[in-house]
Amino acid sequence: MKQLSLILLLMISREVGAQTVVRTVQDAIQRARQHNPDLTIARQNRTTQDQQRETSRAALRPSVRAFSNFDYNYALPTQLIPAEFLGGQPGEFRTLQFGVPFNLTAGVEASMPLLNRPNRLDIGLATQNLRIIDDQNLVLQDDISTQVARTYHATLLTRSAIDIARRNVANADTIATIARQRLEKGQIEPLEYNRLQSIRLTAEDVLRQNELSYRRNQNQLKVLLGLTLQDSLVLEQDLMISTNQTGFSSTSPTAERPQVTVRRSQLELFRQQLNRENALRWPTLSVYARYSAQAQRKEFSFFDLSQKWYPIGVAGLQLNVPIYSGGLRTANLNRARLRIEQAQAELAYEQIRADLDNQDILNTYQQARNSLNFNRQNYELNEQNTQIALIKYRAGIFAYDQYLNVFNESLNAQNRYLTTLSNVFINQTILQIRNGN
Template sequence: MKYKYLTLIICLCLGLTAKAQQADTVAAFSLRQAIDYAQNHQVSVLNAQVDEEIAINTVKQTIGIGLPQVSGNANFQDFIKLPTSLLPGEFFGQPGTQIPVQFGVKYQSSVGLELNQLLFDGSYLVGLQASKTYKELSQKNLKRTRIETSVAVTKAYYSVLVSNEQLSLIDANLERLRKSLSDTEAMFKNGFVEKIDVDRLTVLKNNLETERENVIRLLALNVNLLKFQMGMTVNSKLTLTDSIASLQADQALVSRDTTAYRNRIEYSLLETQKKLNEFDLKRYKSQFLPSLSAFGSTSQSFQSNNFSQLFDTNFPSTIIGLRLSVPIFSGGIKLNQVRNAKLAIVKTQNDLINLQNGINLEVDQAQTTYLNSQKSLENQKRNMDLAQEVLRVSKIKYEQGVGSSIEVTTAETALKEAQNNYINALYDQMINRVNVDKALGKIIY
């Protein structure tokens, strides 16, 4: 028994170890791989795929309305007390009286089949056409969800890269600052500088270490956001294989394009919605037409006052026929439904014009913002290079005794500010590039 428990404990430990190793698995993704992963794991995409399947089943459901409808039925009745009817007494030679009479037998049963086939119905024919458009709408909704997921993953991916870039700059600054502080402390011990020079550098180092901790926490948050956008569990480990340099190789295309709205899934969705509204109008108009259906039924009935003899004799019955339904007057309901359907089409057409203008404006805004951010990034890069050069010269002057520690401290602060401005400009430029591609309808998935 002891060996049994020992074996169980060992198995549990091995299982937990394997699970821990699985949780520690590091996934490395390029931007393209991250987007592909999200297309298969993001909940919003999975739900959109479910909606597409629902639309497909709805189309089949609509088609089924026009197929033969067959149903079976069976019943059994036990008349504990037979119903009584009153007949005039003249039938029985007792004029002026009412004679109670019971008709029927105690036990009755029947089985049968019914068949109904729709031959013509305008609403069904229109609904059959509209169901295909409804399926198309669900497919476009899935495409829109995929595009939105691609945009979200791309922006989250860029955020992680920018945070990594910021952390690299801080680490480089810290390494340089620690060396300067060490050199200054040595000079102070030898009496070449004052203690205030050491204190100034110490304050800068402490502030930079605090900023580094904040960036590390922000980086972890950005990585978790990327995992969420990809549909990964937050506990998974994720590394990025793309770099900012590789992703900046292809710049966004900036050009005057007044037909970009045709590439946007939002515009295509609204066009499909207009088609559905037009089918609605046809459906309401078709309600003024008659409908025709065929039907047939066959049954076997059984009757007896003795339950054991109930099924000894049967009485068959078979019926076939046509059913024509002609609408005559509906109190104006159908007429007003047609009017509202026409107004819905007009409203959708207005929405299409407004969306077209809105997309053109969005393209102009996105491209203008991108160009501004591109110029700002170039300017901030130059400023950062200049700040680094100023710091280098200030340190040389200080070491040669022709400069002050205040100049070095001021140069360090200016470099830090220039680097922060560069990081902000870099993030804005990368995000604005995504916005331009989205506005032009060039986001792929």
Template sequence: MLLAAILSLISSSVLLAQTDTVTTHSFTLEECIQYAYKHQTDVLNADIDQKIADAKVKETIGIGLPQISGNARFQDFLKIPTSLIPSEIFGGAPGTFTPVQFGVKYQSTTGIDVSQLLFDGSYIVGLQASKTFKELSQRAFTRTKIETNVSVRKAYYMVLVNNEQLDLLNANISQLGEQLKQTKALNENGFAEKIDVDRLNVLYNNLVTERENIKRLLALGNQMLKFQIGMPVEHTLIVEGKIADVNLADNEEVVLDTTAYKSRIEYSLTQTQIKLNELDLKRYKSQYLPSLAAFGSGAYQFQSNNFNQLYDNRFPTVVVGLQLNVPIFSGFQKANRVAQAKLELQKSNNNLFQVKNSINLDIKNSATSFRNSIASLNNQRANLNLANEILRVSKIKYEQGVGSSIEVTQAQTSLKEAENNYINALYDALVNKVNLDKASGKINE
């Protein structure tokens, strides 16, 4: 018994600790999106890519800054090099040579080298290209945020729709349960047949089963939303808001806006790519220009036959100068690079036209799909209201003895079907709204 009590206490403590570590969030749609911007993996990686591009720009700038390096060298000539000089210098016979050794056993050198690029056309163009590359990474970051925004909206709306369907089922189950209760009472008093009760029981059980399925789908949708925003799945997420808060008004002006393509990040990305290709062409052309650099170096040389006295005497050397490189002929390589860059630029301009055309088509398709879904939603909402009215009338007729239980069960079945159709139309309308907002550039981050 003591062991059982200890285990129970430990289990309770562990359970309490686990409960304390569970974090609960209550988010609106906008809060879900902002959370995703700070935690979603794709967004975080895109932000890192921005920082990499920024470091790349600074790396390119560094090429034009002074380049300084130090060097040190130590040599121990185990065998000092021997040279042959004419013996005549020492009074020897002409045509003969005398071996002599120049230098000392130990030598050491320390120095510093400095260079500064003064002019290089490729470097100047490279600076411009690096900044444009940084701009490209920023636009890619924006595109990632837009894609994340769209995914979060769709997952969020799925949760709202499941909540709406659950509310409809709860209301349906409540009124059907009341009707079932009344029918049982009528049957017990001999005013209704047992088959009437059985029919309603079947409908009631089906609705309860469907409600449990929707609850599981709701839990799954909630998990999907947490995944889309980068939230740990063990956290608790409570979705605030209702379907009624979403504006599903049909917006005609979107189709009439012929400049909406300019708001799309895909168009901006293609424009930036064209700028990069233009700079690439400029860079290859700049390779025909000469380059000029300044350099300088200073060193101390130490020599001695005795290692202990190696650094007693030093001999300084200093040199400064200019280096000019003038390209003359490179086997037509530069000309062919320029030709390739021109063709790449032409392809980019063709792509820009294609992107513009594609975006305009996307806008029109999205607008048409949205209008169709709104029309379908309005129709299914009307059908739902009509199904409710038919059920109400059928119940009154049955209670007054001028209708049959079959009419009531058929009306109840029709109501369930109308609710399902309404929910499907509602989700389609919400998704198509997101697609339209994205297509028209309204979702821009």
């Protein structure tokens, strides 16, 4: 029986999935940086691209290759020779064929560059490309962190909205019950009862919409954190209780944005490419050595080791001096210079965009923080007013129109308070990310 219970427990736990507990938004961001699928793929791509640097280094190392050629001369060339050279009559010709039908050559060749500036600069280009990939990964990490911050607080927002919506539904149910009793006693008209019933249905619909939004936000957060939809995600933080954690010192971010760093790295890459284009004017020098053996047969008998093979060996230096390339080198140099000018303009524009975005985030945070206290007080007052209006309506002091006005004012105050509170936390987290916290 115990074994059966254990098996059932394991099956249920497998179906439910693993449980992940996230205490703060910083924990969520840290987990996303480690397990987010996009970041994981980006790191794998970085490892793959690292092989390009080894490829550039290999061009400066010795290379050795083995080769073999097999030729079958199915029609040997024929040459006419004066017959008198072979003891014949003057004016006559003899036909001679040179070579044999079957030829096999096998050998080995080694070479090594001694002077090749472009290949040496290729190593620097490969390293700079890797640096750009690292910077692009930081851009992706910054985007993912921002998405996590927004989605995390959106999840907390909708969860708090669900709690408030449930209280609204409970209040609406109470009002509808009172109205039904009064309708049965003939104290109110059906119109008043129907309007109060409409409030209850609207509150119920708002609750269902908030529950749907909460599930959507939670699922999106799971994906950002590298979880599956079957995994359980628990957020310990309560948005309504965390209002005392909004004391972040709002200062403009001083760290350079990753987007600007990418532009700066790209500018450096184009400068190195210009240096490489200039290096193509330099001569290249390499050393090589080749050894081969050749067998010539009238018949296909290369496996007969008693027949002779003829060795061939050569070693030397190869010097290549570029003189004229049909204007290709000049065009490449002009293109490299234009790329540098374009990259400089893109860097300047990206810096302006980054400063503007940082200032916008800072202004939004300061405005939301300044409005938070007023919206909190307004929310608390309207919560009290709703309870007072409920008591007065139950006592017959308030008419239903008066209660409806108080109820609608409370809904507006709830929405403004939750939105402002969420904006404070979202922009506070983004500022902390951009300040390196």
